[in-house]
Amino acid sequence: MNRLEEISASVVVHRSELADAEFRAAWRAWLEEHCDVQMLRPARRLAGAPLKAWLRKLNVHGWRAPGWPREHGGMGLSFAKQLIYREELERLGVTRWLDLGETLLGPMLMRHGTQEQKATLLPRILDCSDFWCQGYSEPNAGSDLASLRTTAVRDGDDFIVNGQKIWTTFVQDATHIFTLVRTGRYERRQQGISFLLIDIETPGITRRGIRNIAGDSEFGEVFFDDVRVPSSQLLGTLDEGWTIAKSLLEFERTSIGSPFLADLALKMLNSLAERCGIADDPVFAARMKGFASELDVARLLYADLCGRFVSGEKLDSEFSMMKLVSTELFQRTAEYAVEVLTPYQAGHHDQPTRVLFEELNHLYLISRPVTIFGGTSEVQRDIISRSLLAV
């Protein structure tokens, strides 16, 4: 351990044991000091070099991996403190980020990885030596993930992988990809799927970015053409990868339901309506109050669920419901904002209004896939209905 790591490690120990209010204050103060204007664009998400620079900065200052246990280099925060961590980011309007190595792969490694996998891979996630993307979806396996067809065939000490993954977020920034591949055929389609960790630079892999309708190239596709992967890169048991993929760190389920983006859309709607002079229109004002009231109640439900989750209650379909509430409210708010404000966009030239309109248009476009990824709203409704109905 070098001197810097020693300091940050001692800070980590300290933070997880702070009282909740002190922890909140410390995190808030750090964010206020370290977020420049580029880090205060909550409609946006970090990507590329700025993303890695930010993650490294968090790591150096002891604010990285809030949910990881301390023994693996994380902050070791309780669920309650992890919620505070996220609340402060949302409150301040910090640019969002996504690191699937930290939030998905890390916890799965801790639970299912060998000693060697844990020892080599976890530290490299924390300091961003490795940046992971997730290879689950395929062109014909989206919501119906179990129908995936990318294969891995055993050849001596290696697997030979052939197939294609798509909608892989941050594929261009990634150094590695964790994948679900078919290694066997059983009656239950979920069986025979294995979890394979692959270096993205392995010969036979080609990547292509896909531009989304918001103009971002966050996701892309990956082609595997006779890619040779050492069998030591298997995570968990052969043919049992589905179980691993399902065993997400439970806490992650709470983040999907946060009404944060709906809140952001409503704030933008408010602010732009003032600038465009329509805030006092009675029809508009009534709609605004309707959205604000819905958001308040969505927040109450979210707070209630998080409180029950923190106190140890087993919640399953509840967070699926919360995802529907938050994503659909986000969409409706953004839809209304675009409908009512767009006619005024070209009439307002001042710099702050122009920027706000650009942010709103971006926010509207990124509101489209929230009811698609992470299980479409229709699939979520299927899942919830199983908890309601006996047939």
Next chain:
Amino acid sequence: MLLPDDQMVDDSELRLLGDSAEAFLAARASSGRLRAGGPALDPDIWAAMAEQGWLGMCLPEAQGGLGMDASAACVLTEAFGAALLPDPFIAMALMPSLLLAALPGAGDEIAAGIAAGERLVTVAWQEAAENLAPLPRDAVVERNGDHLVLRGRKVCVPAIASAGEWLVTAVLDGASALLRVDPALRGVEVEQVLLVDGTRMGAVSFAQVRLDETAVLARGDEVERATARMIAGGQLALAAQLYGIAKASLHISLRYMETRVQFGSAIARFQSLRHRAVDLKIGLELARAALRDARRPHGAGDQAISAAKASASEAAVATSRAGIQLHGAMGFSDEADIGLYHKAALTGAAWLGSARLHRTTSTQGRGRDRESA
């Protein structure tokens, strides 16, 4: 029978209250009474409720009550809603109790009579539909020699057909006053309005009604404060009743879907119906969260109560309305209970402020205060 929500009841005293409500309601089915279209208040049931101590539960012990608050009454009203009990507990027990409890000494005899189930009292405070101002304006009482004269008009007076005496708010010498008024007095005119669920509300006109000085139970700012407290408590209890209606409506619709067979399978297997059921469940969960927030022990603000009333009203109407559709043609028949739930939902949703009104109130000013992004 649906138990009050466990999430709502974390107090052992309230749990007992919920248990006794369950036993009480299990022995008394309401749907037959509702279909027969009889009076909302059944004297035997009212007497049994008095015996349970429920009618005066929100009166202080000194006035013959149990000293509980409106949040505790929600345990009962949720169960009443789920069981479709038509007896006007909120209108004729809870609201007059809350009013008199906040005015000690004013009408202790009346309070004791309410608790005992012997005096049938409703409160005439509202002066315009969808106007929840606790301050009287149009109803005015003036001195005339040795007596008083009351004039003006009250609307949306609940349980009008069941009440034998009224508590009326009016302006007296520029301040608020609470009066006891006998409906049989000369100059009192009542127009009864038949609501969709078969219950009645009244519009009451006072044309120079002569009262003596003893009719004035209380006066001054405390009357306005007591009225406001009564309205808030009534709204909270009504939100719980609507939540009970919504919960039961969803429950019976889901059970129907599981048993009704069409095209060779239970209709609960059909995805379009399953998704509708999920949307109703989500509305119910939102209402539950808002109601739970409004029932916080340290006392919720008016905005929290408005959010609860709005969410529960919407959930009750939406769930019972969709429930009719989920029952198919059976849902349109008088034989199915879902129609009774829908009518109860419509009536409850419209009383003490609609969802539209409360949506506006619950965020008053807050929407505009948000900082820009």
